[in-house]
Amino acid sequence: DGGITQSPKYLFRKEGQNVTLSCEQNLNHDAMYWYRQDPGQGLRLIYYSQIVNDFQKGDIAEGYSVSREKKESFPLTVTSAQKNPTAFYLCASSTRGPNTEAFFGQGTRLTVV
Amino acid sequence: GQQVMQIPQYQHVQEGEDFTTYCNSSTTLSNIQWYKQRPGGHPVFLIQLVKSGEVKKQKRLTFQFGEAKKNSSLHITATQTTDVGTYFCAPDNQAGTALIFGKGTTLSVSS
Numbered sequence: 462d463g464g465i466t467q468s469p470k471y472l473f474r475k476e477g478q479n480v481t482l483s484c485e486q487n488l489n490h491d492a493m494y495w496y497r498q499d500p501g502q503g504l505r506l507i508y509y510s511q512i513v514n515d516f517q518k519g520d521i522a523e524g525y526s527v528s529r530e531k532k533e534s535f536p537l538t539v540t541s542a543q544k545n546p547t548a549f550y551l552c553a554s555s556t557r558g559p560n561t562e563a564f565f566g567q568g569t570r571l572t573v574v
Numbered sequence: 575g576q577q578v579m580q581i582p583q584y585q586h587v588q589e590g591e592d593f594t595t596y597c598n599s600s601t602t603l604s605n606i607q608w609y610k611q612r613p614g615g616h617p618v619f620l621i622q623l624v625k626s627g628e629v630k631k632q633k634r635l636t637f638q639f640g641e642a643k644k645n646s647s648l649h650i651t652a653t654q655t656t657d658v659g660t661y662f663c664a665p666d667n668q669a670g671t672a673l674i675f676g677k678g679t680t681l682s683v684s685s
Contacts, residue, residue: 492672494672494673496675501583501677502677503580503662503675503676503677503678504617504662504675504678506672506673506674509672517672519672520674551616551617553617553673555673559604559605560605560622560624562607562619562622563609563617563619563664563673564619565616565617565618566616567615567616568616
């Protein structure tokens with residue numbers, strides 16, 4: 462089945478630790494995105510990548526890092542510099558053209574204690 | 575990215591009542607998309623509107639794009655409990671840019 466997979470669904474970490482969230486897609490999409498969702502805040506863009514080995518900061522990139530070494534993978538690292546990391550993280554992918562829909566993964570709920 | 579205002583933020587209705595959410599922009603949009611996120615789930619694409627004044631229907635859902643392409647609406651006729659969730663608009667999906675979403679309207683339905 463084609464799709465976009467995020468793992469794990471739930472993640473717990475201690476404060477001060479870096480943590481990497483996985484996002485894999487087999488849709489052959491060039492573009493991939495990371496969003497953060499908090500109650501009442503909608504979806505806020507963290508990073509996006511339009512092509513392998515290239516990515517751009519979104520609106521709330523501070524405290525996060527990404528890599529795009531392979532077309533199908535776009536992992537997100539939540540670093541200890543992120544002041545409030547507990548949130549629901551969503552990964553999405555799409556083709557690069559205009560007027561294309563985004564396909565979302567199931568999300569990872571990160572809790573930092 | 576393009577910023578839009580979605581209203582209302584929350585709406586509660588009785589099953590069978592109608593529901594409308596609005597997405598408003600201060601600038602002209604090239605297109606707009608709508609997504610639905612069920613509680614505990616992930617956003618799922620519903621539709622895209624491109625033309626001025628465009629109206630599209632999906633069963634009980636009616637989507638409109640304003641004549642000036644600065645606003646859009648999603649109307650649900652006779653809501654059902656399956657309509658529960660958060661509805662997001664996402665304006666101006668253009669090549670080389672990321673989708674930016676409105677804050678969403680969360681709909682709850684009581685039977």
